[in-house]
Amino acid sequence: MNAIECTITCLRNSQMFIPSILISVGFFVSIFGYFIVKDSIEKLRFYWFANVLALVNMPVLFLSMSCDMILFIKLYLGYAGITIAMLLVSPFLYKVYLKRRIGFERDAELERLVGVDRVNVLNTSLPKAFTLGNEIFISAGMLDLLENEEIKAVLAHEKFHVLENKTPLVSRLKYLTFLPISQDKIEVMADEYAKKIAGKESLEMARRKIDEFYA
Numbered sequence: 001m002n003a004i005e006c007t008i009t010c011l012r013n014s015q016m017f018i019p020s021i022l023i024s025v026g027f028f029v030s031i032f033g034y035f036i037v038k039d040s041i042e043k044l045r046f047y048w049f050a051n052v053l054a055l056v057n058m059p060v061l062f063l064s065m066s067c068d069m070i071l072f073i074k075l076y077l078g079y080a081g082i083t084i085a086m087l088l089v090s091p092f093l094y095k096v097y098l099k100r101r102i103g104f105e106r107d108a109e110l111e112r113l114v115g116v117d118r119v120n121v122l123n124t125s126l127p128k129a130f131t132l133g134n135e136i137f138i139s140a141g142m143l144d145l146l147e148n149e150e151i152k153a154v155l156a157h158e159k160f161h162v163l164e165n166k167t168p169l170v171s172r173l174k175y176l177t178f179l180p181i182s183q184d185k186i187e188v189m190a191d192e193y194a195k196k197i198a199g200k201e202s203l204e205m206a207r208r209k210i211d212e213f214y215a
C-alpha cells in the first residue's frame, strides 16, 4: 500500500476523521483567504492561521494513523523547512544583490538621526527608500531631493517597518517601500509613526517631492 492509500484508509477508520477534515477545511479556507485579501496584515493573519492549522492537524492525523511516518507530516515538514530557509536567506541574498548591482555604504549620521542600528545609503540618483529585515536603505537621490526634516520623516516611516519586522519572521521577506502612497494598514501605521517623529508637514512635503519626481 502506498503512502496516500495508507493515509486515506487509516483516516477513514479513525475517530479523528471528522476533526481532521474540519481542520483541513479551515486550512484550505485560510490559504484561499491569503490569496484574496489585499491588505498585508490580513494576509499575514491568514498565513499564520493556515500554518497553525496545518501544525494542529499533524498530531490529529498522527493519532489516527497506524502508518509510521505519514505523507502529510513529511510534506508539511518539507514545506516548513523550505519556507524557513527562504525567509532566513532571502534578505541576505537581496543585500548581496544590492551591494553588487547598485552599491551602498553605511551612514552613521543617518543612523543617529533616526535611532536605527543600520542605515545604508544606496548609490543611485533615483529617490528610493525601503526596509530589508532590520536595515533601512535610502538612496543618494532621496537625500539630494529632500530637506533634513523630510529625510527624517522617510527614515521614521522605514523605522516603523524595522520595528514591525522583528515579530513575524515572514515579513522579512517583504521589501516594504516608502513608495507609493498606499491604503495598506501597515503603510498607514508607518505614516502615522513618521508624523509623530518628524511632523505631518515634513512627511507630506517628502511625499509631494517624490511624487513630482516620478510624475
Ligand SMILES: [Zn+2]
Binding pocket: 157, 158, 161, 176, 177, 178, 179, 186, 187, 190
Ligand atoms: Zn512603508
